[in-house]
Amino acid sequence: MIRIAAVADVHFGPDSRGTLREHFQAATDHADVLLVAGDLTRHGLADEAAVFAEEVAGIDVPVVVVLGNHDYHSDQERDIRTAMEGAGATVLEGEATTIEVNGDRVGIAGTKGFGGGFVGACASDFGEPEMKGFVQTTKAYAARLTEVLKSLDADWRVALLHYSPVEETLAGERLEIYPFLGSYLLAEAIDSAGADLVFHGHAHGGREKGATAAGVPVRNVAQPVIRRPYGIYCLGSDDC
């Protein structure tokens, strides 16, 4: 059994200092790992990440994060990564990590992902360089996600994204902005490589629960959606 605490879109800044640390420390009582599905910061500033890093520093469970679109806004994503790694967190972008929990190996494949839309209403790799660049960016993220998921040698495989792989968890958002909230290419990657659970954020107005076409559970853990410091998701037990 593995117990995963997961949250996204905490959007930290100096005014957030201390708001989650107590909750994260308490997570050690009922979770084996803490996952953060992007948008650690408000404006993508390293100083904001440093405040969030203080929240997770020293907690007694592994912390694994991906960055979100906000974390790229000020071109300081490398410094944000450094700040989080300095606090002991593992930062994934097209990468994977494996954690051992109670004798089980839990593999986490992480990437920010990108937009593009969903089946029947998505952008195509056609036309102007800018449009092709948009779609090719998502294709590259999805291809890398497939690779890292397949590379995992683990009992449980978890995909950690920022953008959504499915429409279902976007319900509540305006249909017109779905192409900016995620891409079916991420779900296709997950279904082709296989996974047990997927987390994402980004869609503040969406809903928590969905699944890929192949039935892999998808959870939108954006804090405005779950309205908790984090959710707890248990794999391998019906009595968590």
Place this chain on the structure above:
Amino acid sequence: MAHVREPHEYLVEKVKQALAEDPRAGEIALDVQIAGDTIFVRGSVATEARRDALTDVVRDAAPGWDVRNETEVPDLSGPPVVENLE
């Protein structure tokens, strides 16, 4: 040519872009609507200070309009929800 008041359609997006791009805000997920002479802003933000700052951002983007900042700061004090997936 007579002055034409900015159509609501453009003003809504002008306000939304200001909420995204203004350093006092940086909020890309808020809903903006106009009713009568009032601009309504709704959605969720992380702190009270950020909530308060939004009103100024909207007023600067749309001078002369009444602003109703109906955004909320979620209460995160509840216990975590646990889901068993198997």
